[in-house]
C-alpha cells in the first residue's frame with residue numbers, strides 16, 4: 399500500500415485520536431492518516447473509559463504554578479518546566495472540550511467539579527464518569543474524515559538529513575507492506591508496558607496497555623531523536639495477579655492500606671513508595687481495607703471499578719468470593735514499565751511537542767512530560783495537531799529515497815522466509831528477554847548487574863534468527879521484541895550514567911545509595927552515537943523557563 403498524506407499519526411490511542419480530530423478542526427483540507435496497530439475503537443490505554451482526568455487546573459481553585467510546585471516534588475527536580483506548565487494551563491479548556499463531546503465530569507451539591515488530591519500539592523484530579531470515552535473519540539475521528547489504517551504496525555520512520563518524512567510498516571493480518579510519505583509525523587504510540595515480566599508470569603498481564611512495547615521509543619531513537627528518563631524504572635502496587643488500577647479510586651474515598659501485621663500504612667498523598675517499602679521490608683502481603691466505609695461509599699467504588707476501565711474486575715472478585723464490605727484486596731507489585739504518562743521516560747519534546755528531529759512531533763506516554771497522564775495525552779495531542787498543521791501549510795511532500803523503502807521491505811520479507819523453521823517460539827523468546835530484564839535492569843541496580851544485561855544483549859540479538867515466525871502476527875511480535883530490547887538497552891545506559899540513587903526505589907543503586915543533587919540534578923539524555931546503534935549519554939542542566 400502506497401500512501402501520501404499531510405499529517406501521519408502513529409498510534410490511535412488517547413493522544414493520536416485527539417491530534418487527528420484537532421488537526422481536521424484546524425484545517426479541514428489537511429489530509430490526516432492514523433496508523434493503529436490494534437483497532438481504534440478499543441486500542442490503547444483507555445480501551446473503555448477512565449475514572450478521572452488526573453491533572454486539571456480549575457480557575458479559582460488551583461494554578462499552573464502550584465502544579466509545577468507539585469511536579470517538582472514528584473520528579474525530585476528533574477523536570478523541564480515549560481511543557482508541564484503548558485499542560486496545566488491548557489487542562490481546563492481540554493476538560494471543557496471533552497464535556498462538549500458528552501464526556502461527564504460529576505459535580506457536587508454546589509455544582510463544583512468533584513476533585514480529589516493525589517498530588518503533593520493541590521487537588522488536581524477531577525472525577526470523570528464515561529465508560530464510553532474511547533468509542534466517543536473513535537467516532538469523532540470518523541466524523542472528522544481522518545483515514546484510519548487499523549492493524550498496521552509501524553516498524554521504521556523515514557528520515558532524510560534529520561527530517562522525518564513518513565513511516566513504513568505492515569498489516570499484521572495480511573502482511574501487506576505499507577509506505578506512507580508525510581509532510582509531518584506525530585508519534586503517539588504509548589510507552590513500554592511490556593518491559594520486565596509481571597509477577598503473574600503472563601506476558602500480557604501488564605498494568606498498561608500491552609500493545610505498547612516501547613515501539614515509539616525505539617523508532618525515535620533509531621531515527622536519531624533524543625530521549626530521556628530511561629533510568630526511571632517504575633512499578634506500582636496494584637491488584638495482585640490482575641494488575642488492575644484502583645489506588646486513586648479507593649484511597650481517595652477513604653480506603654486504607656494495611657500490612658501483614660495489621661498496621662495501617664502512612665500513605666501521605668497516595669505514596670506508592672511507602673507501600674512498596676512494606677513489601678520489600680518483609681511486612682507484606684499488603685491489603686486495601688474498606689470495611690470501615692459506608693455502604694454508599696462502597697457502592698460508589700464498586701460502580702467505578704466495575705464499569706469504567708476494566709469491568710472484568712466484577713467477575714474477578716466474584717470468582718474469588720471477595721466482597722469489599724468484609725474482604726481485603728491483596729496488592730502486589732506490577733511489572734516495571736517505562737512511560738511518560740505514569741513515569742518520566744520519553745522522547746525529548748518542548749512545549750510545542752517538537753522533538754529534536756524536524757517534522758517529527760510527539761505526544762502522550764511516548765513523550766517525556768513527567769506524570770502527564772491522560773491530561774498530557776489530550777493536551778499535547780491538541781498542541782501537536784496545531785503545530786503540525788502550521789508546519790505542513792504550503793509545504794511540498796519531501797522526496798523519499800526508494801532504497802530506504804526497499805531495504806525495510808526486504809528485511810521483513812527475509813525474516814518471514816528465514817525464520818520459518820526457527821526452533822524457539824516468539825512467546826518463549828519474549829519471556830526470556832523480559833525475565834532477563836527483571837533480573838538485571840530493574841531496581842535494585844548496580845554497575846555489575848546492569849553490565850550483565852549488556853553481556854546478554856548481543857546474544858539475544860544474534861539469537862533472533864532462531865525465533866519461529868509462521869505468520870504476520872508473529873512477525874509483529876518479533877518486531878516488538880526488538881523494541882523491548884532497544885528500550886532495555888537505553889534503560890541500562892541511562893541507569894549506568896546516573897551514578898546516584900533517586901526517586902526512592904525506582905532508581906535505587908546499591909553502589910551509589912545516596913541522592914546527590916549537586917552532581918546529578920540534571921537530565922540524562924540519550925541519543926544515537928556515531929557508530930551504528932551505539933547509545934550516547936549526555937548530561938544536560940535542568941531546563942527552567944516560561945512563567946517559572
Ligand SMILES: Cc1cc2nc3c(=O)[nH]c(=O)nc-3n(C[C@H](O)[C@H](O)[C@H](O)COP(=O)(O)OP(=O)(O)OC[C@H]3O[C@@H](n4cnc5c(N)ncnc54)[C@H](O)[C@@H]3O)c2cc1C
Nearest residue numbers: 409411412413435441442443452552587739762763771772
Ligand atoms: C489502566 C490505566 C488506567 C489509567 N487511568 C487513568 C486515569 O484515570 N486518569 C488519567 O489521567 N490517566 C490515566 N491513565 C493514563 C492514561 O491513560 C495514559 O497516560 C494515556 O491514555 C496515554 O495515551 P497515549 O495516546 O500516549 O497512549 P495509548 O492510549 O496507549 O495509545 C497508544 C496507541 O499506539 C498504538 N501503537 C503502539 N505501537 C504502535 C506501532 N508501532 N504502530 C502503530 N500503532 C502503535 C497502540 O496500539 C495504542 O493504540 C491510565 C492508564 C492505564 C494504563
